[in-house]
Amino acid sequence: MAQAKKAVAKTSRKQTTRSAVRSAVKIYQNYIGGKWVPSESGEMFEDLNPADNRDIIGRFPLSTSDDVNRAVNAAQEAFDRWRHTPAPRRAELLFRLGEILIANKDRFAADMTREMGKVLKETGGDVQEAIDCTYYTAGEGRRLHGFTTPAEMPDKFAMCVRQPVGLCGLITPWNFPMAIPSWKLIPALVCGNTVVLKPAEDTPLSTYNLVMACEEAGIPPGVVNLVTGYGETVGAAMTNHPALRLIAFTGSTETGRIVASACAERNAICSLEMGGKNAIIVMDDADIDLAIEGAVWGAFGTSGQRCTASSRLIVHKRVYKQFVSKLVEHVKTLRVGNGADPKTDVGPVINADAVEKIMGYIQIGRNEDGARLACGGKRLSRGDYAHGYFIEPTVFADATADMRIAQEEIFGPVTTVLPTNSLEDAISIANGVRYGLSAAIYTQNVNRAFRAMNELYTGIFYVNASTIGAEVHLPFGGTKATGNGHREAGTQVLDIFSEWKSIYVDFSGKLQRAQIDMIETL
Numbered sequence: 001m002a003q004a005k006k007a008v009a010k011t012s013r014k015q016t017t018r019s020a021v022r023s024a025v026k027i028y029q030n031y032i033g034g035k036w037v038p039s040e041s042g043e044m045f046e047d048l049n050p051a052d053n054r055d056i057i058g059r060f061p062l063s064t065s066d067d068v069n070r071a072v073n074a075a076q077e078a079f080d081r082w083r084h085t086p087a088p089r090r091a092e093l094l095f096r097l098g099e100i101l102i103a104n105k106d107r108f109a110a111d112m113t114r115e116m117g118k119v120l121k122e123t124g125g126d127v128q129e130a131i132d133c134t135y136y137t138a139g140e141g142r143r144l145h146g147f148t149t150p151a152e153m154p155d156k157f158a159m160c161v162r163q164p165v166g167l168c169g170l171i172t173p174w175n176f177p178m179a180i181p182s183w184k185l186i187p188a189l190v191c192g193n194t195v196v197l198k199p200a201e202d203t204p205l206s207t208y209n210l211v212m213a214c215e216e217a218g219i220p221p222g223v224v225n226l227v228t229g230y231g232e233t234v235g236a237a238m239t240n241h242p243a244l245r246l247i248a249f250t251g252s253t254e255t256g257r258i259v260a261s262a263c264a265e266r267n268a269i270c271s272l273e274m275g276g277k278n279a280i281i282v283m284d285d286a287d288i289d290l291a292i293e294g295a296v297w298g299a300f301g302t303s304g305q306r307c308t309a310s311s312r313l314i315v316h317k318r319v320y321k322q323f324v325s326k327l328v329e330h331v332k333t334l335r336v337g338n339g340a341d342p343k344t345d346v347g348p349v350i351n352a353d354a355v356e357k358i359m360g361y362i363q364i365g366r367n368e369d370g371a372r373l374a375c376g377g378k379r380l381s382r383g384d385y386a387h388g389y390f391i392e393p394t395v396f397a398d399a400t401a402d403m404r405i406a407q408e409e410i411f412g413p414v415t416t417v418l419p420t421n422s423l424e425d426a427i428s429i430a431n432g433v434r435y436g437l438s439a440a441i442y443t444q445n446v447n448r449a450f451r452a453m454n455e456l457y458t459g460i461f462y463v464n465a466s467t468i469g470a471e472v473h474l475p476f477g478g479t480k481a482t483g484n485g486h487r488e489a490g491t492q493v494l495d496i497f498s499e500w501k502s503i504y505v506d507f508s509g510k511l512q513r514a515q516i517d518m519i520e521t522l
């Protein structure tokens with residue numbers, strides 16, 4: 001269902017650009033076995049600017065399962081050599097990659113704003129996250145720690161080492177089009193795996209830039225392979241490919257379930273990073289101005305299109321009125337526009353399909369749920385907005401926990417304020433959704449902060465800060481419908497991209513049977 005919608009969105013975006021000038025449009029290719037090659041189908045799809053869909057950024061291969069097969073074969077051919085390359089040597093190439101990303105940061109950020117829409121300072125942050133991830137994870141090339149442990153027999157040695165998983169398929173979304181691919185790619189490589197990478201169809205250029213940088217860094221042919229195209233063809237071919245031992249996926253919970261089922265069928269490892277419905281709790285002792293700054297940044301940064309977006313604000317009744325009125329006042333000052341304009345606070349949403357979904361939720365909030373529309377609520381489509389996908393930053397107030405706008409992931413510039421009369425009630429509301437990615441509390445009271453920290457069932461938690469702002473050296477991921485128990489980033493990501501091998505060395509020169517031969521205390 002989700003894929004069908006995505007494909008339709010793509011088609012409709014193409015239709016809107018039929019009259020655009022096409023001659024100068026750059027043609028991009030897949031990267032397979034160290035060569036830039038067209039797709040077997042010869043067909044292309046267009047990467048469009050969501051702030052102005054007359055602006056065609058490039059044409060990318062509309063790949064098929066044949067291209068996935070070629071990429072997997074290339075990854076297979078490269079695997080033995082790459083896994084036998086000592087990890088510190090692999091890491092040296094990754095450090096070089098980090099330098100190339102730094103040198104190109106401004107250009108990559110500009111490309112990303114053009115294809116994805118978020119404002120330049122945020123796309124700079126996206127590239128920076130890829131840089132941070134690269135440096136941090138490359139350092140693992142000289143660690144990749146295993147451990148030794150006592151054996152239960154004399155003259156026997158026991159240890160545990162990390163081994164690469166093998167060939168990995170990486171499937172990524174459009175909202176962090178360089179950071180998220182890097183979060184999978186870099187640890188996969190440092191652990192000695194080879195990969196096939198499929199970026200989201202809305203943002204192939206940023207991932208292309210990352211892969212170009214890998215080539216420039218000297219990462220050998222076949223180690224990194226890029227195949228662009230739609231999820232239901234390329235993504236599905238990857239998840240079903242018997243040689244891809246691991247699929248690392250970030251995207252919606254609906255698609256994640258399809259990916260997980262396909263992986264379960266063939267016993268492939270599957271790591272999933274999926275949706276969120278993140279809450280900020282604002283207590284009556286909070287610094288209200290600080291809480292509002294955090295709420296606005298968390299709800300409307302990246303036009304609300306973050307898995308960690310602050311889409312629910314649970315506010316104590318004693319400060320509720322004050323909070324809502326200050327929030328609305330602040331939100332009304334946000335300037336919506338092209339992310340390339342330094343004056344813009346909130347860029348467009350990603351495509352026509354997203355506009356339809358978000359406007360649908362705004363209707364649900366007003367009509368079906370009966371929440372109070374405190375500000376925003378309209379699509380902007382006149383003047384400078386005429387050819388883009390712009391929606392006013394929207395605040396619903398006086399909502400209840402069971403409303404659809406308070407339960408479902410909207411993934412747009414919409415947030416919902418819910419009143420509460422106690423910390424216990426606020427925690428229960430915050431936990432009462434199917435997702436479990438991020439949560440936050442604003443309070444001056446250390447007991448309340450620790451109580452919330454203990455009781456909120458999420459993978460990430462903030463005190464006196466918004467629900468967004470993860471750092472690469474801490475594990476990232478969520479509970480419930482947000483994930484399946486894995487964590488990216490930190491050293492924890494190594495547990496996705498490597499497998500443990502337990503090794504026993506018996507130097508006694510005789511048969512020693514564990515659990516059977518009883519050793520007398522010496």
Ligand code: NAD
Pocket residue numbers: 002003006171172173174175176180198199200201229230231232234235236239250251252253254255256258259273274275276306307308409411437477478482
């Ligand atoms: P999506 O699920 O539509 O697509 C994600 C990727 O999956 C894309 O590359 C897409 O082409 C591919 N895909 C689609 N159908 C497929 C199929 N049948 N088989 C294999 N692959 C398929 O998600 P999106 O719209 O790109 O991203 C938004 C979602 O991602 C939101 O729900 C957001 O919360 C989530 N997200 C989560 C995190 C996290 O770390 N938890 C981070 C960013 C985004």
